[in-house]
Amino acid sequence: NRPGVQAWIGEHVGKWLHAAVLTWQNTGNPELRAKIDRIVSELIATQEPDGYLGTYDFPTRWTMERERGWDVWVHKYVLIGLLSYVSGTGDEGRGTSENELRRKALDAACKAADLILRTFGTGEGQLDLMERSTHVGMASSSILQPMVWLYKATSEKRYLDFCRYIVWAWEHSPHGPRLLASLLSHGDVQRTANGKAYEMMSCLVGALELYRVLRDEGKEDEGKALLLAAQRAWDDIVENHLYITGGTSLGEHFQPDHHLPNDGAVSETCATVTLFQLTLELFRLTGEVKYMDIAERTVFNHLLAAQHPNGDRWCYFTPLEGQKNYRSDINCCASSGPRAIALLPTFVYTFDPDGGIRVNLYTQSELNLPERGMRIVQETAYPYDGKVTIKLQVSQPKEFALRLRVPDWCKEALIAVNDESPKRVEHGYCELRRQWRNGDVVKLEFPMDLKVIIGTHTNEGKLALMYGPLVLAVDERFLPEGIDPLKAVTVTSEGKLPVKVVPVNSDEALWEGEKVFETEGILLTDLQNRFKLPLTDFAHAGAKGTRFAVWLPPHNCPLLEA
Structure with missing residues (x-):
């Protein structure tokens, strides 16, 4: 209608x-x-x-x-x-x-x-x-992305010409956002246009699509500014505007550097999704591991935290403390979120020009390549467990490079092929180039412990906890009655924290297989009262309407005192 x-x-x-x-x-x-x-x-x-x-x-x-x-x-x-x-x-x-x-x-x-x-x-x-658009021309001009797609689908030059018009208008229309000029001069997303996160990143996703087309047609010099502007924007977002959970923006806009409060209009889901898209596009163009590290952080934390575990509701904003507001209405975020979820299978494995295969995300999965006579099966409980087994099935021996990502949170991983002795590898892509035979097995182990993250800026004087790629939270759901998760509980912070990953009782679990991370907690109202503190991953924190907190007050933390 x-x-x-x-x-x-x-x-x-x-x-x-x-x-x-x-x-x-x-x-x-x-x-x-x-x-x-x-x-x-x-x-x-x-x-x-x-x-x-x-x-x-x-x-x-x-x-x-x-x-x-x-x-x-x-x-x-x-x-x-x-x-x-x-x-x-x-x-x-x-x-x-x-x-x-x-x-x-x-x-x-x-x-x-x-x-x-x-x-x-x-x-x-x-x-x-640009004039017939909200947010300094960025809303309307984000049509750049499908215009590039249409050019690729039809090879009709008029669509490419319109893409060029959009880029020209960004810079030369009196109503344009000056995206390229701003990002190439100072690289500050908060000072670019009106700082609207979703629309700006949508434009940059389109810019990268256009750059790829120009590069593939031998016109890379024409598109270099598009790539560089997107890279500078991404670098600024990650350095100055990224929550520990991989979300970005406050009140739908980029704020001054490091202004990242934990409650309120935190990380609009549309912005989370579009940052994820921007990150994937930059990875596909460059192959740099830093992009996949941030993609993993966003996926396992802020993206999944925005969706209720039963899949039927989404948060418009997803705070790091307080309560989540899952909404059942049809809004922009409820429509954006599933797009990112549906994108996940597209980057678990990717392919390099030399025929190599990259394993970017560790999750129970299968890659079927009938045209290459190949099947790869990944078995793992990651991110709850750091052990991964990769089984190769090939119709005949094949030589290619299998490139396995060692995440940035892991100081040193162990990788072994078949019965060979494990070798220690550091952050980056570990290349295994050989003639692969049917039945070959690669085993990886990423040691996982509780890691204390010391807060800065907005969270100065606080601490957060991570287990592998997962950001953890204290959730009222698992605390003794009457204990405030925002103020009254923390971890002991004395030396290496013990941790035990245990399943939630089936009658209380949100989903079959839900787990918590048990460590030693302490009540700030009674420093002698130490107890077994179950932590939950941020993705599931507050899913039953309870209050939760990611950043905790410290108690006797040597790192904070230093």
């Missing part, structure tokens, strides 16, 4: 399609595929003769009315949804009806994009894309 009941309500169908197609690619679920096909058909049926696929009525199209105008933004996500369907559901073995629907989806995407091209630009009668 037009107009939509809310200004950016049209984004949800595109976000859903993106997540659903990624999920179908990984699962092959026929019921999900049928639903995807139905949604695509219904979406295409709403398109107007001129190509319009938004949710605004005619008088308010492309205007700044109705909550400051999100019409182009809506089209961005519609295009992402349609183009995900086109690129992600191709299967020559399927019937002609599915292939015909893919053709119709691409035609609909082209018609909608062509309407955008006719409407915005520098020609006579055209509108300034």
